[in-house]
Amino acid sequence: MKSIMYVCKKNSRRSQMAEGFTKVLGKDKVKVTSSGLASSEVDPITIQVMLEIGIDIREQTSKSLSDFNPDDYDAVISLCGCGVNLSQEWLLQEVFEDWQLDDPEAESIDTFRRVRDQIKERVVKLIAQLSEE
Numbered sequence: 001m002k003s004i005m006y007v008c009k010k011n012s013r014r015s016q017m018a019e020g021f022t023k024v025l026g027k028d029k030v031k032v033t034s035s036g037l038a039s040s041e042v043d044p045i046t047i048q049v050m051l052e053i054g055i056d057i058r059e060q061t062s063k064s065l066s067d068f069n070p071d072d073y074d075a076v077i078s079l080c081g082c083g084v085n086l087s088q089e090w091l092l093q094e095v096f097e098d099w100q101l102d103d104p105e106a107e108s109i110d111t112f113r114r115v116r117d118q119i120k121e122r123v124v125k126l127i128a129q130l131s132e133e
Contacts, residue, residue, distance in 0.1 A: 011036030014079040
């Protein structure tokens with residue numbers, strides 16, 4: 001079973017959404033973790049917009065990338081363009097992608113929903129790709 005690491009700056013919005021989608025949509029297909037260049041807290045609006053579509057991420061926590069080993073992951077996905085800040089070990093895994101999605105922090109709830117929906121589309125494709133390999 002392939003393992004995915006989603007990385008963002010603070011692990012509070014985009015990477016948390018991606019982790020939530022992957023846990024539900026990739027159940028029994030892939031393993032998933034998310035982290036940030038620095039840990040923070042899960043944004044309450046992120047929790048709200050995920051609950052709107054039936055995905056509960058209230059138990060997820062913000063984690064620091066430095067707590068993980070790159071060799072434990074097959075796919076590393078940056079959601080914020082932070083790939084330039086990752087050490088070489090993270091970039092050399094089987095799959096590395098930098099999705100560069102907008103940060104909804106301090107934006108309207110509609111922005112959170114738009115980013116959520118963009119993440120879902122990409123997560124669906126990533127799970128399909130990793131499930132085929």
